[in-house]
Amino acid sequence: MLSPDLAARLQAASLDDRDAETFRLRLERYGPDLAESLRAVYGEQAGEVLDRLTEVLLHASQARPADLRRLDEARLLRPDWLQAPDMIGYVAYADRFAGTLRGVGEHLDYLQGLGVRYLHLMPLLRPRAGENDGGYAVQDYRAVREDLGTLDDLSALARDLRGRGISLVLDLVLNHVAREHEWAVKARAGEEKYRAYFHLFPDRTLPDAYEQTLPEVFPDFAPGNFTYDDEARAWVWTTFNRYQWDLNWSNPDVFLEFVDLILYLANRGVEVFRLDAIAFLWKRLGTSSQNEPEVHWLTRALRAAARIVAPGVAFKAEAIVAPAELMGYLGRGVHHGRVSDMAYHNSLMVQLWSSLASRDTRLFGEALRAFPAKPTTTTWGLYVRCHDDIGWAISDEDAARAGLTGEAHRHFLSDFYSGDFPGSFARGLVFQHNPQTGDRRISGSGASLAGLEAALEAGDPGRVDDAVARLLLAHAVVLGFGGVPLLYMGDELALLNDYSFAQVPEHAADNRWVHRPRMDWALAERVQAEPDSPAGRVNAGLRALLRARQDTPHLHASVESRPLPSPDGRVLLLRRDHPLGVMVQVYNFSEETVALPGHLLRELLGDHAEDRLSGSTFSLDRPTLRLGGYRALWLLGAELRG
The missing domain is CATH 3.20.20.80 (Glycosidases)
Incomplete structure (x- = not known):
């Protein structure tokens, strides 16, 4: 639970009984995950962060439109x-x-x-x-x-x-x-709260130490990872560009x-x-x-x-x-x-x-x-x-x-x-x-x-x-x-x-x-x-x-595509093991016609296979399967079509 006074906060947030119960249930589901993650990052400060976070979550929950609440329920299903x-x-x-x-x-x-x-x-x-x-x-x-x-x-x-x-x-x-974001503007104006939103250094001592192991993202037009800012009176961490201040x-x-x-x-x-x-x-x-x-x-x-x-x-x-x-x-x-x-x-x-x-x-x-x-x-x-x-x-x-x-x-x-x-x-x-x-x-x-x-x-x-x-x-x-x-x-x-x-x-x-x-x-x-x-x-x-x-x-993303050994370097073979059956994808990355041994595919798909891309049926009991230049096949065993 994010806060010992959650019931009072729910009432103050003006959530109706159904929305309040939904909030509680989701809190029971994801609250421990949230608390563990914040402890791993913020240590002893995690409790205070969780308490402050309660207000943010309740405010956003109260403001969530009805049609998006319906979307949430659909996505949970x-x-x-x-x-x-x-x-x-x-x-x-x-x-x-x-x-x-x-x-x-x-x-x-x-x-x-x-x-x-x-x-x-x-x-x-x-x-x-x-x-x-x-x-x-x-x-x-x-x-x-x-x-x-x-x-x-x-x-x-x-x-x-x-x-x-x-x-x-x-x-x-x-x-x-x-650099023009409100937080950076306030940091440059000297507000300590917002200076703490950024990595600011009074001299090059720490930046030079960091640079020993930092790569450069844009070496041509943004070399280095730090920029001196006259208004901030500090070296600012700027990984990407001088005008992008790292948080x-x-x-x-x-x-x-x-x-x-x-x-x-x-x-x-x-x-x-x-x-x-x-x-x-x-x-x-x-x-x-x-x-x-x-x-x-x-x-x-x-x-x-x-x-x-x-x-x-x-x-x-x-x-x-x-x-x-x-x-x-x-x-x-x-x-x-x-x-x-x-x-x-x-x-x-x-x-x-x-x-x-x-x-x-x-x-x-x-x-x-x-x-x-x-x-x-x-x-x-x-x-x-x-x-x-x-x-x-x-x-x-x-x-x-x-x-x-x-x-x-x-x-x-x-x-x-x-x-x-x-x-x-x-x-x-x-x-x-x-x-x-x-x-x-x-x-x-x-x-x-x-x-x-x-x-x-x-x-x-x-x-x-x-x-x-x-x-x-x-x-x-x-x-x-x-x-x-x-x-x-x-x-x-x-x-x-x-x-x-x-x-x-x-x-x-x-x-x-x-x-x-x-x-x-x-x-x-x-x-x-x-x-x-x-x-x-x-x-x-x-x-x-x-x-x-x-x-x-068969292309549901819960299933992984895995490469199969290919007898020809020009051809990529991928296998997908879906509950409806094995799918084998064949891709010729050259302009040339390639002959593949038929038994390679027959062992996985049987004597006949359907290509989902062309609708054609292939007889795999033949010695070879000829694959034209830049041809792609998505093959399913004929008896296992989805």
């Missing part, structure tokens, strides 16, 4: 809602998709036509003016960017989405706030502020929070200050608090870390299944592009085999591309098992996708070259990286065919792997790189805007009438893949 095969995600910047939040609302038919049930609108809470790291330098969490509309517009959009069965997903930046989560006031913010936005209709930069929350001298144990306790505490008031809300961890660390964000050991509900499978995206460049899936298989099993109640966020750059997160150990040298392969991929490697089909831009480590990340749209831009410029129909096939193959893997596939805006239209970013002053220094184009609504309107165009072929092919996914229960 269907806790696997994020794992269902019909859960299709779409990711877009509101302004680049439709101008304003009201504009987004005018295009819900389009999203529903794609089968979208999860809409992630990229950072839209009010950022600082001017340069703002793509919106991740938040000045006010309780306001929307003025050019997009108002918070009431956001609530109305959330309500309209909910009416169509689409969940609104929003970024919540946890690690830092803009001090060892101060429980910061935790309480964010519980209040999460519940405030949840009551506005946000259903999923993307926990941005979550790996960086806890600072510890002598470490990288990433993935520290307190991060997982804090996330678990935030989740437990949210469950008490709004169990219809889910958390997605934005943790782009090594696989061994990634599982901590879904919960391992004492945290198993009690941290975030979803995390990005960044490695899958990296391996897609690696295999397309090399025409070799051996590294892909080794990387997947090294992944530990996730909790069955959680799910992956899966994507071909996202708003960010591609960092070649390939471990030396995985590379060695595949017969490669990690450093050399990462160098090859940077060369290939920047177009510098002989024979490359890609058109990408190098982002953040670190001369000390040799790391070069890559920006570029999915279509341009897959070769469509270069093929169209060359006027080569064969190369266009290959580019279209690569895009559809990559999406087939993402849609079939098991998780929430996240379609990045414009990929369904094969939009190319947008080089006009260089003419926008606040974007010019950040070439990631090359793959953040404006939605081409004219193309979207005519694409189905132009089925032979590259955009028409990609759109039709992707829609067919989406329908196949929605109709295949």
Whole structure:
């Protein structure tokens, strides 16, 4: 129990008998989890934090609208809602998709036509003016960017989405706030309460000590992790940019502020929070200050608090870390299944592009085999591309098992996708070259990286065919792997790189805007009438893949995809052991036709198998199965169809 005077507080909160009983029941369920998590972080202060937290939770519970209370009850009855095969995600910047939040609302038919049930609108809470790291330098969490509309517009959009069965997903930046945020303004003015919200140092002694083990996120335009601020008269911890001040989560006031913010936005209709930069929350001298144990306790505490008031809300961890660390964000050991509900499978995206460049899936298989099993109640966020750059997160150990040298392969991929490697089909831009480590990340749209831009410029129909096939193959893997596939805006239209970013002053220094184009609504309107165009072929092919996914229960995310040994390095084989039967997925990552021994599949599926993508039936009693270039198969044994 959070407070010995809970009954009096419930009465003061004006909750009716039913809502008060609901609060008590959820408190019995999640209160111990919350208390244990806070003790692990705040020690002797935990009791006081819990007492103060009671008021925050009661206030938010009293303010929760009736329709969202109904959503909570529905989600409690269907806790696997994020794992269902019909859960299709779409990711877009509101302004680049439709101008304003009201504009987004005018295009819900389009999203529903794609089968979208999860809409992630990229950072839209009010950022600082001017340069703002793509919106991740938040000045006010309780306001929307003025050019997009108002918070009431956001609530109305959330309500309209909910009416169509689409969940609104929003970024919540946890690690830092803009220098112009109210907390930072008060800290600069000398208010000690708010100075304690940040990491401020009077001289370089401790910053220099920390720097010995801290990596640089943006070495090109934000070297180092500390910035001297004249007004604050201190060195400020600024992991990402000089204008983004890292928060001090060892101060429980910061935790309480964010519980209040999460519940405030949840009551506005946000259903999923993307926990941005979550790996960086806890600072510890002598470490990288990433993935520290307190991060997982804090996330678990935030989740437990949210469950008490709004169990219809889910958390997605934005943790782009090594696989061994990634599982901590879904919960391992004492945290198993009690941290975030979803995390990005960044490695899958990296391996897609690696295999397309090399025409070799051996590294892909080794990387997947090294992944530990996730909790069955959680799910992956899966994507071909996202708003960010591609960092070649390939471990030396995985590379060695595949017969490669990690450093050399990462160098090859940077060369290939920047177009510098002989024979490359890609058109990408190098982002953040670190001369000390040799790391070069890559920006570029999915279509341009897959070769469509270069093929169209060359006027080569064969190369266009290959580019279209690569895009559809990559999406087939993402849609079939098991998780929430996240379609990045414009990929369904094969939009190319947008080089006009260089003419926008606040974007010019950040070439990631090359793959953040404006939605081409004219193309979207005519694409189905132009089925032979590259955009028409990609759109039709992707829609067919989406329908196949929605109709295949074997893709429920509680089931893991596991790699099978492949007799041909060009082919990736994945197995899914669903209660309805075994599913085997076959992906050819080359332009060439490959012959697979029939017995490999016959042993798993029997003499006959149905391909859920084409509807074709294959006889597996033949010596070989011929697989065309960039072909994908989702095979079920004929007697085990769902």
